[in-house]
Amino acid sequence: MADKVRLGIIGLGAQGGLYARLISDGKVPNMVIGAIVDHDPAKRELAASTYPGVPVYEDFESVLDSGDVDAVVTTVPHYLHPEMGIAALSRGIHPLVEKPAGVYTKQVKELNEYAATKPELTFGIMFNQRNNPLYQRIKEIVEAGEIGKIRRTNWIITTWWRPQGYYEQSDWRATWGGEGGGVLVNQVPHQLDLLQWIAGVPKSVFAKVAYGFRRNIATEDEVTVVVDYGEGATGVLVTATHDLIGTDRFEILGDSGKIVVEGSKTAYVTRLSKTEQEISDSIGPDDVKKMFMGEMNLDSYQETETIEYDRPWGQQHAGVLENFAANILDGTPLLAPGSEGINGVRLANAIHLSSWLGEEVPLDLDEDRYLDELNKRIRDEGKFAERS
Amino acid sequence: MADKVRLGIIGLGAQGGLYARLISDGKVPNMVIGAIVDHDPAKRELAASTYPGVPVYEDFESVLDSGDVDAVVTTVPHYLHPEMGIAALSRGIHPLVEKPAGVYTKQVKELNEYAATKPELTFGIMFNQRNNPLYQRIKEIVEAGEIGKIRRTNWIITTWWRPQGYYEQSDWRATWGGEGGGVLVNQVPHQLDLLQWIAGVPKSVFAKVAYGFRRNIATEDEVTVVVDYGEGATGVLVTATHDLIGTDRFEILGDSGKIVVEGSKTAYVTRLSKTEQEISDSIGPDDVKKMFMGEMNLDSYQETETIEYDRPWGQQHAGVLENFAANILDGTPLLAPGSEGINGVRLANAIHLSSWLGEEVPLDLDEDRYLDELNKRIRDEGKFAERS
Numbered sequence: 146m147a148d149k150v151r152l153g154i155i156g157l158g159a160q161g162g163l164y165a166r167l168i169s170d171g172k173v174p175n176m177v178i179g180a181i182v183d184h185d186p187a188k189r190e191l192a193a194s195t196y197p198g199v200p201v202y203e204d205f206e207s208v209l210d211s212g213d214v215d216a217v218v219t220t221v222p223h224y225l226h227p228e229m230g231i232a233a234l235s236r237g238i239h240p241l242v243e244k245p246a247g248v249y250t251k252q253v254k255e256l257n258e259y260a261a262t263k264p265e266l267t268f269g270i271m272f273n274q275r276n277n278p279l280y281q282r283i284k285e286i287v288e289a290g291e292i293g294k295i296r297r298t299n300w301i302i303t304t305w306w307r308p309q310g311y312y313e314q315s316d317w318r319a320t321w322g323g324e325g326g327g328v329l330v331n332q333v334p335h336q337l338d339l340l341q342w343i344a345g346v347p348k349s350v351f352a353k354v355a356y357g358f359r360r361n362i363a364t365e366d367e368v369t370v371v372v373d374y375g376e377g378a379t380g381v382l383v384t385a386t387h388d389l390i391g392t393d394r395f396e397i398l399g400d401s402g403k404i405v406v407e408g409s410k411t412a413y414v415t416r417l418s419k420t421e422q423e424i425s426d427s428i429g430p431d432d433v434k435k436m437f438m439g440e441m442n443l444d445s446y447q448e449t450e451t452i453e454y455d456r457p458w459g460q461q462h463a464g465v466l467e468n469f470a471a472n473i474l475d476g477t478p479l480l481a482p483g484s485e486g487i488n489g490v491r492l493a494n495a496i497h498l499s500s501w502l503g504e505e506v507p508l509d510l511d512e513d514r515y516l517d518e519l520n521k522r523i524r525d526e527g528k529f530a531e532r533s
Numbered sequence: 534m535a536d537k538v539r540l541g542i543i544g545l546g547a548q549g550g551l552y553a554r555l556i557s558d559g560k561v562p563n564m565v566i567g568a569i570v571d572h573d574p575a576k577r578e579l580a581a582s583t584y585p586g587v588p589v590y591e592d593f594e595s596v597l598d599s600g601d602v603d604a605v606v607t608t609v610p611h612y613l614h615p616e617m618g619i620a621a622l623s624r625g626i627h628p629l630v631e632k633p634a635g636v637y638t639k640q641v642k643e644l645n646e647y648a649a650t651k652p653e654l655t656f657g658i659m660f661n662q663r664n665n666p667l668y669q670r671i672k673e674i675v676e677a678g679e680i681g682k683i684r685r686t687n688w689i690i691t692t693w694w695r696p697q698g699y700y701e702q703s704d705w706r707a708t709w710g711g712e713g714g715g716v717l718v719n720q721v722p723h724q725l726d727l728l729q730w731i732a733g734v735p736k737s738v739f740a741k742v743a744y745g746f747r748r749n750i751a752t753e754d755e756v757t758v759v760v761d762y763g764e765g766a767t768g769v770l771v772t773a774t775h776d777l778i779g780t781d782r783f784e785i786l787g788d789s790g791k792i793v794v795e796g797s798k799t800a801y802v803t804r805l806s807k808t809e810q811e812i813s814d815s816i817g818p819d820d821v822k823k824m825f826m827g828e829m830n831l832d833s834y835q836e837t838e839t840i841e842y843d844r845p846w847g848q849q850h851a852g853v854l855e856n857f858a859a860n861i862l863d864g865t866p867l868l869a870p871g872s873e874g875i876n877g878v879r880l881a882n883a884i885h886l887s888s889w890l891g892e893e894v895p896l897d898l899d900e901d902r903y904l905d906e907l908n909k910r911i912r913d914e915g916k917f918a919e920r921s
Binding site for chain 1: 687696697746747748761769771773778782805813816831834893
């Protein structure tokens with residue numbers, strides 16, 4: 146293979162346009178635009194005039210057999226990611242699926258199972274926030290056991306503000322049949338991924354979800370979730386697309402430390418010199434009395450480090466593209482393996498299902514039941530075909 | 534009546550001792566210690582030597598008829614607050630009940646109903662944090678509609694750290710039969726009150742509660758609650774007695790503003806010039822595009838004020854004592870009317886019950902069912918008598 150991966154960009158919308166620009170601006174040194182695909186003639190014209198010399202296709206299937214691309218990125222509505230991923234793999238093309246990996250776990254499982262039969266191909270997912278050096282550092286700290294075993298997480302992520310006009314940009318946006326959900330499938334998949342990447346996969350969730358609550362949409366615009374990781378570890382996640390002024394505050398409490406990330410930008414990492422349990426056990430009756438006299442000082446047990454990185458806009462996406470291409474070219478480990486996309490989809494499905502049933506739902510959920518409930522909503526909406 | 538209220542202190546434990554000291558130090562100008570009551574001879578000896586001249590009683594009933602006191606404060610185990618409140622009222626003595634007002638709503642209702650038949654007597658509750666000028670100011674801001682209608686609250690209040698030694702100080706601590714609960718009845722009633730004082734009484738709760746999880750106790754040491762205020766307003770409350778380092782962060786989101794209180798010490802109040810809904814409606818398709826290019830600035834809609842007060846230790850309790858006495862002496866409005874104590878108890882009961890049943894529970898809960906479940910736990914514990 147040549148020293149650069151030729152990427153087919155499937156869909157020249159906001160994301161596809163961003164990736165095309167990053168590559169043509171040289172921000173992804175090991176990648177070139179191999180082709181651009183869009184079913185909209187206006188978008189194809191735009192592609193031809195903006196990127197002269199780049200082959201332009203109307204149809205996804207034909208680019209796969211064109212010989213113009215080594216890989217594709219699927220910047221199309223979420224429902225299509227699994228089937229396009231499978232189609233690419235079946236033609237020997239490396240797929241980078243846009244997040245989320247799909248809308249429901251059943252379809253994502255099919256993609257993962259098929260991808261497992263093609264180990265020679267690179268299967269990635271665009272979790273650009275995994276390329277935020279702050280979250281990478283936090284994952285390292287947690288994995289190294291520097292704050293001990295995780296006890297609790299709490300993420301308020303309500304900076305996903307979207308005005309009504311945003312939802313009116315396209316027909317499929319925030320519909321059941323076209324998009325498959327609202328904030329859970331569009332905005333917050335980043336955090337659903339980071340949360341599980343850093344803190345692990347939960348066992349169950351209980352969710353309160355509001356549908357078309359403060360926006361004129363069919364799907365969810367506000368979500369409150371209680372997460373159970375098992376062994377007593379719990380978490381809370383709150384998200385919404387209608388909060389002014391939104392909050393982005395992620396707290397991770399461990400047995401021997403705590404991390405607070407403010408605005409996905411600054412992290413305060415407190416490390417304890419002993420575990421909380423050891424400190425508790427070391428405090429005798431006299432110390433308890435002192436504590437209530439305000440005379441006990443826990444400061445000697447702790448030290449707090451502040452971590453901050455610059456985070457240029459676009460670098461995250463360019464980094465994922467570059468890492469994906471590097472895996473194809475020389476086997477550099479993938480930052481975001483495609484098979485991990487299912488975690489976010491499963492968590493989103495469980496949150497929906499919990500809210501629909503009004504009860505706590507295991508992450509190991511009944512996939513057919515989820516699909517039935519989803520299809521009910523697609524039927525009621527009456528705009529798109531049901532899914533299978 | 535004289536110009537000072539003679540207060541009977543019932544129980545010379547940590548709280549009773551604090552109030553005695555505050556009064557004898559002149560921190561409560563309109564109050565004197567009328568008598569001290571304790572069934573423990575050592576405590577009575579301590580009372581006699583520390584406060585010479587103050588009558589000391591072994592028995593609560595006899596102080597009520599002694600003529601030595603105009604009012605009493607019930608710094609005794611929580612279960613006793615309602616019955617002592619009723620006994621005082623029945624003898625024409627003004628009761629100031631320690632928080633919580635009781636352990637289960639059924640007993641607190643009896644107290645409230647009885648108190649309603651004695652409108653000439655002052656019935657107060659020791660919600661000292663209502664006397665924190667910061668929370669008073671926040672209540673004013675919310676009541677004046679300065680942040681609009683409340684949409685969501687989120688309180689992480691895990692600064693109630695208690696080592697195992699704390700629980701081993703007395704036999705009734707954190708037992709079902711002696712104390713009636715853990716963090717919900719002992720530490721967090723302050724926040725259960727402030728939350729409802731500021732944001733209103735919820736309609737239902739779903740709770741994950743851990744019992745004797747990281748402390749060797751029978752009752753709860755960790756609580757995660759999703760609150761439903763009705764009309765789409767929701768909230769989250771997380772509390773625990775085993776978090777190092779704990780967090781105290783209270784966020785209140787309104788239609789036209791947001792308040793974040795850090796450490797019960799500093800409040801950041803953001804006011805919007807329009808409601809969030811109006812801002813959303815005013816943003817056309819071009820503005821949406823600008824937003825995604827990072828070219829839209831919402832700063833012009835908002836202004837943030839930082840509020841901070843000094844908060845000397847002890848002043849809060851002294852203030853409640855002084856306000857209670859002033860109500861008796863000249864009718865000054867009560868900061869914490871005793872009848873409002875039921876709100877915190879009801880919320881705590883609903884949280885327990887939700888965790889026991891594994892389902893969402895209305896605040897208007899089945900009181901007999903709660904008492905049955907509580908008695909089950911008292912029976913299993915085998916140390917104290919069941920309640921009726």
